[in-house]
Amino acid sequence: MWIPLSYALRGLWQRKMTTLLAVFGLGTVVAIIAGVLALQQGFETLYAEHGRKDLFVFLRPGANSEGESTFPPDRAKTLIKSLPEIAQDEAGQPLASMECFLAVRRYKVDGGETNVPIRGVQPMTFALRGDDVRIVEGEPFEPGTDQVVVGRSLLGRIRNCNLGATIWINTTPFQVVGVLDSEGPFSSEIWGDFDRMSDALNRENPNRIVAQMVPGTDEQAFAKALEKHPEVPAKVLSERTYLSSQTAALSATLKFLAGLLGTIMGVAAIFTATNTMLSALAARTREVGTLLSIGFRPIAVFLSFLIEALFLGLLGGLVGCLLVLPIHGIRTGTMNFDTFTEVAFAFRITPEVLTTAIVFSLFLGLLGGAWPAWRASRLLPTEALRRR
Amino acid sequence: MDFWTLTRRNLLRHPLRTFLTCGAIALAIFLVCTLRSLVTTLDNTAAAARNERLWVQSAVSLFVGLPQAYQSKIEAVEGVEVVCPWQWFGGIYQDPKNFFSQFAVDPVKTFDLYPEMKVIDGSLDEFVADRRGAMVGQGLVDRFGWKVGDKIPLLGALFPHPEGSDVPWEFEIRGIYEPEANNVDNQMFLFHWEYFAETYELGEGQPPDAGTFVMRTEPGSDQKRVMREVDALFENGPQRVQTTTESEFQAQFVSMYGNVGFFVTVIGGAVLFAILLAALNTMLMAAREQTRDVGVLKALGFSDGRLFRYLLGQSFVLCLVGGAIGIGLALLLEKGIGKAFATMLPNYTVVPQTLVLAVGITLALGLLAGLLPALRARSILPVNALADR
Incomplete structure (x- = not known):
């Protein structure tokens, strides 16, 4: 028998302050990562999407x-x-x-x-x-x-x-x-x-x-022929390919930065999520004992707590997305390391950025919730019921 | 029962929770130290430069060289002691990802101008004697595992080899230098200007430009006047120049990075906000569980003020331990991070001011996270607290 979803979600609602702080903490972490990615997207699309193929x-x-x-x-x-x-x-x-x-x-x-x-x-x-x-x-x-x-x-x-x-x-x-x-x-x-x-x-x-x-000129074949041109050898590529090649250094740096921040802040966020879920467990130890003693299987308890953590992650992700949305379209300028010139472009919150943010946040919730959920499922009903 | 016993017992009541909160604070403080150090390193490059050296560069563009003939004209300006050409080579070593600075320079004059560069392996004499010799920084040796005697091929992306654009220039390492002060990049690859210029002329039929000139003025001469006079020499072309002190020269590059500093600061602020919420959360959780304890203590006669201090102190202890670990981590990983950022930001260092800032932030965090629970404890009535199950 499965524990109803509403039970898990009500748990978050009951401890509003804790949930709120955890959600905003997660949301801020997600927003930072999404913001860096939005910068990278804005920069990259400026080049990659506006080069012509012909x-x-x-x-x-x-x-x-x-x-x-x-x-x-x-x-x-x-x-x-x-x-x-x-x-x-x-x-x-x-x-x-x-x-x-x-x-x-x-x-x-x-x-x-x-x-x-x-x-x-x-x-x-x-x-x-x-x-x-x-x-x-x-x-x-x-x-x-x-x-x-x-x-x-x-x-x-x-x-x-x-x-x-x-x-x-x-x-x-x-x-x-x-x-x-x-x-x-x-x-x-x-x-x-x-x-x-x-x-x-x-x-x-x-x-x-x-x-x-x-029309119909083949980029590859033409480039090959020009490379070996007897009088004027040249390197040829389509403008789209050319412009895309001018973003590698800054794009890689920004992605690296997002990854680095994501890892460090991610671990910190997992710690926070674990804390939140542990307090959720502490507040409901007796309830869990009751559930186990009336016949709910440990796996049901485990999943119930995991779902609660995932929901926490989802809320965090949504808050993160909401926090980062206002920067969409804000123009900024930065140095393109490939051309060593300054380019102006706008932050771009693309669907990819939002998806990454939500998935990242769910992942944080999952990792943060795993240990408390496991602990909840391993509780002995007799002991749990004795606890205040 | 004294403060320490009470705090220890309370914090260790849930060792896992305390450990996780401490860990989160440690990571945040570590991140803040690192981000801040990136900014200060960027700023300090300019500040640490030696001002007895002047740089002459094109006033038009960083990518335009100056005619070689400028050298003798600059040397003729009163008060100028040594002038050395300094040309960016921009070659590719194996893969474009292996980016590092390469310069064609006058070997003797360069080491005269830069007494802070110490040759630690091979020797300056061998470098000077070998036309195709190279002097490389210790940073590059660490990165690529080079040693004296290695032959290094560099594909000339800006300056094709006369035998073809796919033929690399080849240099042999004759010496390894390490700068004494952190105002000199320890990842430079230096080779002979003459060898470069002659080979280039062989292919292109005309001499190459010297990218920039570094010079030193005679002791006691008026630098401002020298700078003015050099600039005036070429006011009408063919290429206008700008003479600056070394620190101004490097400050230019820093300002070209634009708002990197601003971005990093914003990120650091957001990181702090996230972690403040986490610490506050933990302290609130702890406070809720301690409601009964507070009631008991009050019933025993502990004053409100004393309890306030206890609860606030608990938050300080938690944050300070986390902060200390974070600062320790930042110092411990200084070298490793320096290596990771070496190509973009040489000489990464964590300066004492950053540590002071980190301690300040940790204290502020402890105060903010502890204040709310501590204030709440004041309004707790022993009767209610003891009845609360």
Whole structure:
């Protein structure tokens, strides 16, 4: 015969203060872990979900990021013209753009320094990007002039990043004429004309080429062919793959942090849960004795206490989720260890984060409840009944 | 019956519960110490730097080098004693995960500029004599099990080897250094600037840039003036420079980590909150069970004030024992944690201020957790308490 569920749950209700403290304790632990994971999710989706599969990125062989990569300009031009796999616009021009990229030192509005990516692009870029990159205020920069547009995430965070301001790059002043918005990491960048940027930065070599491919181009096969290209060997990968590869270090760090906190705080939380369940047992020793003496089997008592602990865990998980929900969408900026530049993004409470939080909390409840439940099931009815 | 006997008996009435609460407090205090140490280590890197050394770097970007020709121009500035090029190599050792700092430097000048770097194995002379020699930090030796005489291949991610981008540069370890003070990274891989520059030129047809220059000013010279004059030399390009003291230079890097410190502090605060609830919970449970005892003690003539102190003291003892274990754990694991964070945050140390903070937190925890049960005991009437079954 099984002990009714309501018996286990009533136990939690009877000791409201203890239950409340335990639930909030568990909830706080769960919220910390979920918060770190939400940071990681926000960061990772910014990169991984906003890279396009039909755009390919060309890098110097051996380079792992655009900062490390460089092409001699004439070779880059040859590459763009000679590849039939690159799509063309109506006028027959290849849909490709050389880009130069540099993380430049900038001052933050609230003090301190940071690295902001500056990207010089060719006019074809906007045809390539379509609606992914929009000018939401002001105008796009005029090709061939010292004008730039700034990413929306930089407004209010980086000094001189507002419409009409002047940005000095090395010895050249650039006029901010527009604000650029994009769902991906571009909204933390400053964009200008490729030739003018290369000139100002004193770097004539483009760092990478971005091109739209003819539909159906196979990433793997194309990359293999380009690796062995007789004139201009290059490392090729889709933009989605490229951007995903730029998150490894920070993502791993955040996951490690969540795991570390989860382990240490988790053990502490299990201790707390065990304490709570032990007090539940102490308060009901006589009741347990009664249950056992009227014929409930020890396994039923064990399960009843375990269910109570699991329910405690579930409540803790729910409270944790509620505590962490308000941070969803809060924008923050942090250093991407792979590019060494600052990116802005929002915390993201994804279903995965919530599931992890609940499962983690249930797990804590289970581990915390196991020992008291076992002890309850091993009570001798005669002794238990004698206890006050 | 004195305080200690009563407290011991009460806490040991449920040894398991006391042990679990102590354990939870210990883990929390350990975590708070560790998180706090990460922040102080980050801050102290900058504070411990030596200010007689100046750094000249591009004012534009960390990823842009300075022309080699700048060196002689800087040397000509009055008051400058030694100038050494310092180029980030960014090579890959076996796997990109094995990240550590590699620099092409002038071997003689570097050890002149950094007297706090002591060669503990091999020798400086051997390093200087071997063009392809390397001087590595003890931290790297611990990490990779290297020894003097080992050949280390580094794949040039930024600087491809002239024979092909898949051909590694090869260096032989000629010496191992250990910094005396914790302002120098003990995980650097240093090799000859000349060997680097000549090999690079072979492949690219032009000399490489020097990433930054480290220099020392003559004793008694006006540093501010030297910094101003060096900056002014290149005001009109081709590459503008910024000269800073070593501590400012390192503070820049710290500020680039952005709000890491803030995040860590928030997490630490949440950890404390969670643990406060746990300690409070235990103290309340204990207090409930002691209701009868309190009644008996009152009936025996114990004053309210005395009981208040007893119950509060009980909470302090519990928290202090937990806190002490947590602090001990943080100190014990200092080396291990230092190793785990070595690539991102070299020279992890638990400073005394952190320990003081931890003790303060423990005391506050004891007070907060004990206050409520202790106050409740005041209102207990012996009659009711004794009748309560």
